[in-house]
Amino acid sequence: MSAKSGNLFIDSLKDAAIGGLIALALFSVLIGMKAEVASGLGGQLGIEYRWGAVAIAVAVVFAGRLLLNLFVWKAGTPVTQTAGRLIPSTQTLAPLAKYAMPVFLVLAVILPFLLMSAYGSRGSRQYLDLAILVTTYVMLGWGLNIVVGLAGLLDLGYVAFYAVGAYSYALLAEYFGFSFWICLPLAGILAAFWGIILGFPVLRLRGDYLAIVTLAFGEIIRIVLLNWYDFTGGPDGISGIPRPSFFGIEFNRGEGGFADTFGLEYSSIHRIIFLYYVILAMALITNFVTMRLRKLPVGRAWEALREDEIACRSLGINTTNTKLTAFALGAMFGGFAGSFFATRQGFISPESFTFIESAVILAIVVLGGLGSQIGVVIAAVVMIGGFEFFRGLEEYRMLVFGLLMVIIMVWKPRGLISTRTPSITLSGKKAKGISADLVQEGHG
Amino acid sequence: MEYFLQQLINGVTLGSIYGLIAIGYTMVYGIIGMINFAHGDIFMVGAFIALIFIVTFGITASLPIALLILALIAVLIVSMALTAVWGWTVERIAYRPLRGSFRLAPLITAIGASIALQNFVQISQGARNKPLQPLIPGGFTLTEGGPNGEGFIVQLSYSQILIIVVTTALMIGFTLLISKTSLGRAQRACEQDRKMASLLGINVDRTISLTFVMGAALASVAGLMFLLYYGVIDFYIGFLAGVKAFTAAVLGGIGSLPGAMLGGLLIGLIETFWSGYFSVEYKDVAAFSILAIVLIFMPEGLLGKPEVEKV
Amino acid sequence: MNSWDNNPVLTIEHLTMRFGGLVAIDDLSFNVGRGDITALIGPNGAGKTTVFNCATGFYKPTEGRIIMNRSNGEHYLLERMADFQISAKAKVARTFQNIRLFGGMTLLENLMVAQHNPLMLASGYTIGGIFGLKSFKKAERDAVERARYWLDKTALIDRADAPAADLPYGDQRRLEIARAMCSGPELLCLDEPAAGLNPKESAELNALLQYIRKEHDTSILLIEHDMSVVMEISDHVVVLDYGEKISDGSAVEVKDDPKVIAAYLGVPDEEVDGVEEEVGI
DSSP, rough: GGGGGEEEGHHHHHHHHHHHHHHHHHHHHTTTTTEEEEEGGGGOEEEEEEHHHHHHHHHHHHHEEEEEHHIIIIIOOOOHHHHHHHHOOOHHHHHHHHHHHHHHHHHHHHHHHHHHHHHHHTHHHHHHHHHHHHHHHHHHHHHHHHHIISSSOOSSSSSHHHHHHHHHHHHHHHHHHHOHHHHHHHHHHHHHHHHHHHHHHHHHHHHHHHHHHHHHHHHHHHHHHOOHHHHHHHGEEEEEEEEOOOBBBBOOTTTTTTTHHTTTOOOTTHHHHHHHHHHHHHHHHHHHHHHHHSSSSHHHHHHHHHHHHHHHHHTOOOOOHHHHHHHHHHHHHHHHHHHHHHHHEEEEEEEGGOOHHHHHHHHHHHHHHOOOOOHHHHIIIIIIIHHGHHHHHHTHHHHHHHHHHHHHHHHOOSSSOOOOOOOOOSGGGOOEEEEEGGSSOOOO | OOHHHHHHHHHHHHHHHHHHHHHHHHHHHHHHOOOOOTHHHHHHHHHHHHHHHHHHHHTTTTHHHHHHHHHHHHHHHHHHHHHHHHHHHIIIIGGGTTSSOTTTHHHHHHHHHHHHHHHHHHHHHHHHHHHESSSSSSSSEEOOTTTSSOOOEEEEEHHHHHHHHHHHHHHHHHHHHHHHHHHHHHHHHHHOOOOHHTTTTTOHHHHHHHHHHHHHHHHHHHHHHHHHSEEEOOHHHHHHHHHHHHHHHHHHTTHHHHHHHHHHHHHHHHHHHHHHHSSSSTTTHHHHHHHHHHHHOEEEEEEEOOOOOOO | OOHHHEEEEEEEEEEEEEEEEEEEEEEEEEETTTTTTEEEHHHSSSSSHHHHHHHHSSSOSEHHHHHHEEEOOEEEEEEGGGGHHHTSSOEEEEEOOOOOTTTTTTTHHHHTTTTEEEEEHHHTTTTHHTEEEEEEEHHHHHHHHHHHHHHHTTTOOOGSSSSSSSOOOOHHHHHHHOOOOOOOTEEEEEEETOOOHHHHHHHHHHHHHHHHHSSSSSSSEEEEOOHHHHHHHHHHEEEEEEEEEEEEEOOHHHHHHHHHHHHHOOOOOHHHHHHHHHOOO
């Protein structure tokens, strides 16, 4: 490698110049000229020129490419290799992952108190909201992980079940006045039911076709919610969805309220903390059930299905039913999360259930490492937490989000945590994790 | 009857636009077996580039007709070239590094690229939609209404004729390109067996890149046509048009070029007739339902080859 | 009358399979004797794997019947059953020409998947399993024991917790047989089990198959190209060529059948005509 180093700089420069030229072609029009409805032209379009921005963009590409060439791609010992030694690989991280779960768990349980003591009850509210949001996505990720990670069924319309759950609660509360705790199981059952209805015809499709049909179903449900004005309120959505009570005790000021009953001073943060613990408990139940199922015949059948469907059929496994259970179960957890979302927001509209949501949840599952529960947690914290952290960047953050999806995937196609733990061992605890390179991703 | 005729004309126009986009999906799926999720957004980028040039050059309906046509051809060529660079770049950055890797990874990068492109255009060009004065006004009136305003006037506008003529010409040229040239042969070889093709001296990476470039160029033509037809675009048009064009590709039989055109035509017709006779609100539901129905009952599409399960 | 016609475990009657215009199997009938090792041989493209695919439900035959006669007296018409039920109810298990293991799962897990149906029942269709039902724990222990037994018999016990994709080729072949045996079959269909094995592995395979036949209530139907395997272990050989049965009998009988020799080695046309006259076609 070092033999070529004489030309390193010139090669890199040439390459970077080509990169700059391509960037010029890309950006000169879309950045350099902005078509705008100018006020003076009577509603006609005019062009606003911004060559400075183009120059900056091209310079960034040129410099970035040059630096990457010099220090990473063409260099004898790339910087990343040196950096790579500082960051342990996932293989060596695997034993740590065993301890990560309890650490995360303890942290998650004491989080509200940590925040309260650090920021006070007023200041900690936004962080608690963020924690609730992240935990919701963790739960959704875990739910989808059953479908995509374990059973290997690519579902791009998962948000449909989230929507079914949210609307089930909102409508049941609106029309029948049911409380959250009655609606929660109903919403889950309804979502599972929809999972079976939608799943039944499509589950014999394979791979990308399944993905695109689930996407279509997701969109159909959203469009129906949007246009069925009499029932769902259409684009206006449903507002005034009842907040959850502490098993019957409302979070009100005054007599009989939560604060009053427990002899605390009234604070609006109580409800937020309660909501946080509700979603945390729901997420943990999802995780517990999933981990349990992995060790049961049905879970093993899911994973076998992901590995080789034909072999499964030759061993007497009813693949349709097995896929349906995965789909229905994933949908059920999505439905639970949806009804939590409805009660937390107090307002829902079809806006919240676009394709982007499905894409984000799928991205969390894939980036975390298919089938890895802890991977989902890490990916959700990074993606959603990071996303909210950059709220100041306003419109740029979706752009960054899209680019990050590309970059992380190119960097780690198998996701962040990519070892599979056997569901049962003969030799007791000491069995090693299975490298992701051996694990199939499923065909359906 | 008149109403039907008008819907038919509109449907064919819309269908030829979908057909052009569908070719990009079908070619890419044929050669690397992935849904290029960002293709709809490449179409959107093409429409924006065309719009910007039209405004920059000051092309309006007031130009003499010969000059107008020349100018539009110039815009078409330039925006095809620039959109092709976008198509190439997306492939180079988001898909090529993942070639031969795990199947879900390029799907995620494709979704990421789609989100990034949409938001890039939203930031650089603004979120508001861009209206364009009609460039080619007028047309033939096929049936006159009655003297007292009864009856239905059927119009075939010049821009619709232009759209149908240009797409037909491009599709013919393109089919010839794929069936007769060595590039087309290389492409079909890569579709069959990429490893073997590379052993026989075909530059697989370049062939795939060219596939993306061609798909993007056609999408940019579709973008210009969309702009001429509807007269308004925004950064979000790519998603729906993309999904519908993909439906068209699947309906026609993925991997088959004539199938993509046929599928595009059918989807265009179904959508217009659905909006014309049933409800406009649910026209997208119609398209999505057809997608689901086709995939479930006829996954090989109209002109595709059935996939045989090897045991 | 041959022993396999007296007490067949599998009866194939007038089986025909067409793919469009191509006739892969043409009016094929033969019996697989209970407790026998039956070999299905023939040149490439003779339709052997198609017979397997029809018998295990992956293809629906165009015509004909395939009857599984279980030792408990039940009869199953395999051509009418869904593929997964053939394994679950009719107790026919199979392996594949190009090995199909669950590569990312361990050997033990592979064998546990094979015992899916009884375990599913024991787990109360999952619900009991989630709450840790005692009877399920016991069923699971039994399943592990059965897996251990077969890993032992196939000499794979040392690698029980390794991923299946990591095994060398010969071990993968044996694991596939062990997995099929874990589903408790009465008929085991092996598609070229000796393909790609070295002579030592091939001999071990022979011993394994003979052990299975002797110690378990399992008949074996195998497709094989390796004549040493066929001649050494099979009780009954059926020869196919171009989808038709050209010979059927004991290994020795088949070996000397001129039609078999013609099909395998090829002969001048005049000679074929002569042979055909001789046998009366």
